[in-house]
Amino acid sequence: MKFGILVNEGPYQHQASDSAYLFIKAVLESGHEIMRVFFYHDGVNNGTRLTTPPQDDRHIANRWSELAEKNGIDLVLCVAAAQRRGIADDDEAKRHGKDASNIAPGFRISGLGQLIEAGIQSDRLIVFGD
Numbered sequence: 001m002k003f004g005i006l007v008n009e010g011p012y013q014h015q016a017s018d019s020a021y022l023f024i025k026a027v028l029e030s031g032h033e034i035m036r037v038f039f040y041h042d043g044v045n046n047g048t049r050l051t052t053p054p055q056d057d058r059h060i061a062n063r064w065s066e067l068a069e070k071n072g073i074d075l076v077l078c079v080a081a082a083q084r085r086g087i088a089d090d091d092e093a094k095r096h097g098k099d100a101s102n103i104a105p106g107f108r109i110s111g112l113g114q115l116i117e118a119g120i121q122s123d124r125l126i127v128f129g130d
Contacts, residue, residue, distance in 0.1 A: 003027055004118030005037040009129030010045035011060035012053070016129030017046050021063055023126065028071055036074040036118040037064075039107075043129060044077040047107035048087050061104040068106035075107045076114045 005024060009016035024034055039046050051061050068075045077087060082103075088096065089103040103109065119125045 001123045002033045002035050002121070004035045004115075004122035004125040006115065006118075006125060006127045007037060007039045007043040007046060007129060008041045008127065010042035011051070013042070014129055016043070017060055018058075020126075020128040021060075021067065023128070024067065024073070034071070034073050035122045036076060036114065037068075038076050038078070038115045038118055039081075040078045040115065041081055041129075042085070044081045044085055044087055047075065047077045047082070047104050048102050049104040050102050065104050065106040073106075077103070077107055077109045078115070079109050079111050082109050 005020055007016055007020045011017045020037070024037070027034060046060060046064055048061060051059070053059050064075060067073060079092070082088065083092070087103060088098055088101050089109050090101045092109055093099070093101045
């Protein structure tokens with residue numbers, strides 16, 4: 001079975017990110033496929049490379065990056081939600097006159113069309129967070 005995942009909540013403020021991450025690990029271990037993980041609303045905060053949690057806490061952005069690299073998962077941040085929250089890749093930073101990008105490795109920025117495509121091409125679209 002092929003799953004699309006939508007994460008609507010940010011890390012450290014809601015369980016949605018942790019639940020989505022653990023769900024994806026279980027799906028992959030069961031031999032299923034993750035078509036894409038789309039981060040929307042505050043969920044885009046999962047994709048910033050600037051988070052620095054305490055040493056005894058989990059590093060959510062790094063977990064997502066490692067999971068994507070190991071399993072070839074497409075991690076997409078909604079462009080409009082990312083812009084509102086100050087998250088930019090190199091292209092977006094340049095386009096808006098910012099001096100740096102802050103997107104974590106393995107993430108990319110794109111539009112809502114990527115969410116629609118995930119919903120169409122997946123057998124199930126699972127939503128985490130309001």
